[in-house]
Amino acid sequence: MQSTSDAEHVEGPAVAAAPVWSVDPRTGKQREQVAVEASAQEVDAAVRAAHAARDALADRSVRAAFLRTAADELKAAESTLVEVADAETALGPVRLTGELTRTSYQLRASADIVDEGEFLGVVVNHPDDTATPPIPDLRRYKVPLGVVAVYSASNFPFAFSVPGGDTASALAAGCPVVVKAHPDHPALSELVAKVLRRAADRHGLPDGVLGLVHGFEAGVELIRHPLVAAAGFTGSVRGGRALFDAAAARAVPIPFHGELGSLNPVVVTEAAATERAEAIGAGLAGSMTLGVGQFCVKPGLVLVPTGAAGDGLVKSLTDAVSDTDAGVLLDHRMRDNFVAGVAERAALPDVDSPVTPGSGGEHTVAAGFLTVPAGRLAAQGEHDLLLEECFGPVTVVARYEDESEVRGVLSRLPGNLTATVQLSAEETAGQGRGAEILAELTPLAGRVLVNGWPTGVAVAAAQQHGGPYPATTSTSTSVGGTAIERWLRPVAYQNTPEALLPAELRDGNPLGLPRRFNGALER
Incomplete structure (x- = not known):
């Protein structure tokens, strides 16, 4: 999709935006209208706001603090969030309270990963003229991809939705997020987005770090937007494959990490x-x-x-x-x-x-x-x-x-x-x-x-929640510490003067990061 400026956009006949209703699955009745489906222009605005928020997330200490505050704010709002989640999903307060606790833990665990810094994968090689071929001065680490589109799941309204693992790991990587809300819990999605933005504001971060859009067409527009750099999805084989194909068909294809279906x-x-x-x-x-x-x-x-x-x-x-x-x-x-x-x-x-x-x-x-x-x-x-x-x-x-x-x-x-x-x-x-x-x-x-049963996915460093297609569209995991790797790309600097290097790659290691220095692992 090629974006246009407001001046270039030609308005057609006014079309009323479709309402987004919260529905009680126990009765099938509408509870309330909570939003309207986002237009292409509104999706564009959300993505551009996220893109503009990238520099605000650059400071690792700030984003780690933000993730911990987000976890605290979610737990503080637990009674309200669980009540709304139950009204929209019928999953029950006990199950939902446990899921919210898990989601808060996942945010804190992501903050710990950010603080530790090992996810940056810092490697420093000094020149070695005796090697064949000679090795120049090379320094490598990982940088954020950019804006991440997250497609919420219906069956985990906290853990795989607005505040879930895709969002937590993307923010931890330094990537702003735009979430496509699931139509089965739109009211909860709006409430959670407000909680996360409130946490962001407490650390001086703009609202754009967490965007939220509703509607099927908004989801299609999102995956096509040229400023979206990657996507995470949890849902059906049919829906996930359509988005995967759209991600691959872009002028500049992007990584699409989709969880589609599994027989287990x-x-x-x-x-x-x-x-x-x-x-x-x-x-x-x-x-x-x-x-x-x-x-x-x-x-x-x-x-x-x-x-x-x-x-x-x-x-x-x-x-x-x-x-x-x-x-x-x-x-x-x-x-x-x-x-x-x-x-x-x-x-x-x-x-x-x-x-x-x-x-x-x-x-x-x-x-x-x-x-x-x-x-x-x-x-x-x-x-x-x-x-x-x-x-x-x-x-x-x-x-x-x-x-x-x-x-x-x-x-x-x-x-x-x-x-x-x-x-x-x-x-x-x-x-x-x-x-x-x-x-x-x-x-x-x-x-x-x-001798166990697969239901129950622990949030742990060694976890692997992903598998061969169609379970997922990539070999990565959406749960656990290594989920952050989906939203990063490596960059190597060659023969770069010390004064021009990112702090993460300088010889003196001013940030105290784990790294591999001339072949030796330093912690």
Whole structure:
């Protein structure tokens, strides 16, 4: 998109901006109008304000302080924010309070990363004429990309929305942010944006460091804007791929870090099912129904052996899921898609429904699961639908006869955020196929679990929340300390006089940064 000045812009007929309504998913009724969809001119203004705020974020101490203040302000407004979030998402105060706490922690953790400075990747090489070829004076570090567009997710209105990991890591990198609000929680988005801007003001930062726009077309305009330098997205495969393609089709393509969809397969060995069928079945039920099945790492395909051991697991799963109350999805469109999706899957040949998923009432859905012979999934055909994510409280249990069927199904899976194996005590000690199964799962996912469940993504330095396509469009993570790397690019200075060098690259290390100096690691 080529931007134009006000003088160059030719006004067409006035068109009323579409209203943005806050909707209660428990009733489907509109709560209040909170905004209007942003025009192309308003998107342009938000991006330009963000672009102008880049220098204000240059001081690392200021932006670290800003991130900590933002965390404090969010917690101070907790009761109001949780109340509005629950009204718009029906996720419940307990879940939302925990998510807000996690989001505040993520902001503080980002501030710690900024203070530490290791993310800058400082490397200094003095000249070495004895090398072949000779090495000149070279000094390398990382600089912010520029304005980052963030596309909010519906299922995590704090942790993957306006104040979430994409925003926190981008601000930590020194990149101003323009957020495209999710239509499922617009009122919350407005409130959170005000909280973050209030925190920015306390440190002398302009409002432009955090822009907010509403509307589908605004999201399209945002990804096309020439001053947007990168984007982060969490959502559907269809929506994410369209934005990814738009980012690549620009005159100057930009990095697009999208989280699109994931099946999150689980393999249960026969030995594990024999040893603890009841516990595995109950654990699976808890994981697949958590948050009404609306977690990006919900286990959507579980390979379970045939025979008595697998039967016991299925019985345990049946009992636990049968006791799960109907729940409200984030909006009625998602509810309709879930009901239609599980019905289409259940109608396939050889598919059974021990607990039938689907409608739980006018505004709710009922949790359930489907079973199918694994052989049906090992070859291409109509059952491929079972290898696609179905958003909501359902999973597919594929019953396998032998290890060749497990390998056959795994070989057909796309990329995932997670992959899990449930092993027996002997298998975890190194006996049996434990290591072999791990090796088969590793190419499929960014995070591989043993004897656990994938729901719950810790904010930690070693975390990897991303995987092969279509789980994500890049190999980076959107959670954890290394998420900041998405918004930086390396620059090397050659034979540059000390007086002209950035402070981060000077011999005396005036900022006290971790660095590699002539091959030696300094901390």
